[in-house]
Amino acid sequence: MDLRTRALAALITPDPADKVAQVLTLQASASQLGLDCESTLVPAASLPGRPAKPELIAATDVPHRSPFTPLGLAALLHAICHIEFNAINLALDAVWRFPVMPEAYYRDWLRVAAEEAYHFSLLRDHLAELGFAYGDFAAHDGLWEMCEKTQGDITARMALVPRTLEARGLDATPQIQAKLRKVGTPHALQTVAELDIILRDEVGHVAVGNHWYRWLCERDGLDPVAHYATLLTQHSAPRLKAPINVAARRAAGFTEIELGLLGQS
Ligand SMILES: [Fe+2]
Numbered sequence: 001m002d003l004r005t006r007a008l009a010a011l012i013t014p015d016p017a018d019k020v021a022q023v024l025t026l027q028a029s030a031s032q033l034g035l036d037c038e039s040t041l042v043p044a045a046s047l048p049g050r051p052a053k054p055e056l057i058a059a060t061d062v063p064h065r066s067p068f069t070p071l072g073l074a075a076l077l078h079a080i081c082h083i084e085f086n087a088i089n090l091a092l093d094a095v096w097r098f099p100v101m102p103e104a105y106y107r108d109w110l111r112v113a114a115e116e117a118y119h120f121s122l123l124r125d126h127l128a129e130l131g132f133a134y135g136d137f138a139a140h141d142g143l144w145e146m147c148e149k150t151q152g153d154i155t156a157r158m159a160l161v162p163r164t165l166e167a168r169g170l171d172a173t174p175q176i177q178a179k180l181r182k183v184g185t186p187h188a189l190q191t192v193a194e195l196d197i198i199l200r201d202e203v204g205h206v207a208v209g210n211h212w213y214r215w216l217c218e219r220d221g222l223d224p225v226a227h228y229a230t231l232l233t234q235h236s237a238p239r240l241k242a243p244i245n246v247a248a249r250r251a252a253g254f255t256e257i258e259l260g261l262l263g264q265s
């Protein structure tokens with residue numbers, strides 16, 4: 001099986017530990033595997049593969065818990081762990097779904113999938129230290145929903161998943177870290193350190209999204225700024241909430257014009 005076929009197999013795999021193992025093996029052997037950039041693949045099962053738990057509920061029904069209690073801290077870790085599980089699936093989906101991209105596109109997204117697998121494992125292991133497992137809290141499915149909405153348009157996918165939803169993570173992480181520093185317990189501070197690793201890697205993921213979004217716009221003769229506004233409306237993407245992490249977004253390749261526009265929306 002070539003790299004894209006194996007990415008699809010990992011995406012279909014429901015068990016998180018099995019999925020993580022497949023992604024890490026795939027990334028480690030990527031340079032020796034064939035890469036078929038041309039084929040249109042068809043999934044043999046519904047996507048994504050995921051375990052029976054967590055139960056998926058509407059984002060508005062997710063209970064708001066304070067991280068100042070042990071249960072609330074575990075719920076916060078679980079919510080981020082769920083984001084990372086979805087992020088593995090999103091990156092794998094970018095690899096298998098869209099044909100006729102340059103080889104570097106597929107290799108970039110496989111590397112992202114491997115980093116998401118690492119983030120997921122980090123938080124799952126921390127949850128276990130607190131006596132919880134992935135699946136113990138209900139979660140929402142907003143990330144995968146955007147993945148489905150953009151499955152027919154790779155430019156929309158790059159615009160709205162990495163450079164909108166993942167980029168929101170860049171904005172939100174320092175605020176979560178500030179709150180956890182106030183909590184101040186060893187587990188809260190351990191979470192701050194884990195979020196440092198995640199934030200560092202996420203700048204790279206948003207940069208990959210920016211790179212391929214611009215590449216696609218150039219290929220198709222689209223203006224990246226104007227087309228982004230069109231895609232936001234077309235797919236009812238969530239609007240930004242202030243404050244914006246300008247330094248992280250700049251490091252991830254947003255232009256000064258884009259940063260200026262983000263501040264106004
Ligand atoms: Fe991540």
Ligand SMILES: [Fe+2]
Binds near residue numbers: 116166202205
């Ligand atoms: Fe990411």
